[in-house]
Amino acid sequence: MNDTLRVTVGTGYPVIVASDVWQDLPDAMRAVGLHGRVHIIADTHLRAQAEQLVSACGEGTSLLLIAGGEASKDMLTLMHIYNHLLHHRVERRDIVVAFGGGVIGDVAGFAAATILRGVAVVQMPTTLLAMVDSAVGGKTGINHALGKNMIGAFHQPRLVYADVTLLKTLPQRELAAGWAEAIKHGVIRDAQLFDDLASADPTNAFFDPALVRRAVAVKVDVVNIDVHEQAERMLLNYGHTVGHAIEQLLGYGVLLHGEAIAIGMHIEAQIACALHLCEPSVVTRQKAVFDRYNLPTALPAEISPPKLLEVMQRDKKVLAGHIRWALPEKIGYAIITRDVPLTLVEQVLTQGINTQ
Ligand SMILES: NC(=O)c1ccc[n+]([C@@H]2O[C@H](COP(=O)([O-])OP(=O)(O)OC[C@H]3O[C@@H](n4cnc5c(N)ncnc54)[C@H](O)[C@@H]3O)[C@@H](O)[C@H]2O)c1
Known part of the structure; x- marks a missing residue:
């Protein structure tokens, strides 16, 4: 092999x-x-x-x-x-x-x-x-x-x-935080990896080097296309626009990076859905995997949506005043877009979306 x-x-x-x-x-x-x-x-x-x-x-x-x-x-x-x-x-x-x-x-x-x-x-x-x-x-x-x-x-x-x-x-919590990035790789570029992660045993899956290797392969492919983060590599930022802002507001170390990214992915999938980029099932399937891996998805109560929006707009990924979002169109395929009205983001942050 x-x-x-x-x-x-x-x-x-x-x-x-x-x-x-x-x-x-x-x-x-x-x-x-x-x-x-x-x-x-x-x-x-x-x-x-x-x-x-x-x-x-x-x-x-x-x-x-x-x-x-x-x-x-x-x-x-x-x-x-x-x-x-x-x-x-x-x-x-x-x-x-x-x-x-x-x-x-x-x-x-x-x-x-x-x-x-x-x-x-x-x-x-x-x-x-x-x-x-x-x-x-x-x-x-x-x-x-x-x-x-x-x-x-x-x-x-x-x-x-x-x-x-x-x-x-490695402590279980650190392990779960690592799985969050692997799940992200599945959502942005590898639907089969996502499905396999969805059915794997979260506490033992790391013993399977083939599964870990497939998650690494997505990163390798993205880096090979765009080493200096001009376009394709930005897909890896899925969940990070919201996630980084959460980390900054809570103070580093309160949540593990992967945990903040899981919350970020949950919110950003809802944004994609509210934009009609993807079906609501993307949000529910993704959430089910996060639940399985014991990863959080709810915005911490002490973070107010307006404050989160403000911090997001100061992010490194902002170009000429626009946030560049990596958003899923379906499980296994994400795109980069700047066309996300801030009012829509605020609405998702305050009300969520109906996934029924
Ligand atoms: N360079 C990049 O492209 C890139 C991408 C993503 C994240 N990062 C950076 O990675 C950092 C987070 O990485 P991390 O989550 O690995 O953090 P970390 O290196 O702090 O490791 C997490 C904890 O696990 C412990 N640890 C490490 N290996 C262990 C093992 N085998 N058994 C038991 N304990 C072990 C560490 O001592 C630490 O307490 C952040 O600073 C982030 O910015 C960099």
Whole structure:
């Protein structure tokens, strides 16, 4: 069975999603022509596995453990990584391995993009969210007090190496948040993936690398068409216009990113429906899957629709004053549109829609 997908941007790189392979990282790196010294930047939750990888990668390998969680995506952690790499006399042919969730991937990826004007990075994601979304596509960066992901660079990895067995220790809530992005991929581009997710057992489905790989494949396809987020890649923002605004209003960390995205997708599907872009069944089918995966869909009571609208209009995705929406036409197909009257959005936020 082929467990490898391929991003074709630039010189291209393989995206491996498999089971019981994480110890074989050195072989996988050699196979893509990476022969330098290895610097592993790992999430503290993966200490035991990271120490094993240090032995496997051989002499000169360094290890830095970093706590996961949004607070680590800051200048202080970045400086800590630079200090570590420079202290270990990093060279241009060396390899940074980002071994953790999206936070480690983003901050270690940005360190790799900038140290010595760029060294190779291998993304080795250990959360479901990082596997299906952040490890692929080359977006790296840190947060600023004035906004999330405000400082960063595109730096494509030389290899994405995902082993689903590493997800065994991931808390259920984090797992569900990762499924939200996988469900999103089904809605925007893969109806069969959506159906398979709808019938899978949410607590065990990650043991099936083929299912996770299909969710990753949607991201790979989208990145291959549009690496710099000019058009097609914006489809990945489905649920994010509302979701980001919810995260910003509640304060980061109250809801997990995937949970905010699930609420965002539920509201944005209703917007698509109110615009007569899609049938009400899209809303009800999507909600049924979110319920199955224990993901929230209701707007938190403390968020008022006018405030949410105001924050949405300040989003990065706003172009010339218009919000660019990714909205479903049916399960498996979404489009980008700017033609969404704000009055209609407000109406959906305050009254919802009738799906009977
Ligand atoms: N670069 C991109 O394209 C992109 C896309 C989507 C999201 N992101 C970013 O990803 C971040 C969120 O990623 P995340 O949800 O993976 O968060 P995270 O990296 O903070 O991981 C979530 C939690 O799980 C822990 N953890 C990680 N792996 C584990 C494991 N195997 N077992 C047990 N615990 C483990 C972490 O320590 C943390 O507490 C956000 O900062 C977001 O902006 C980036």
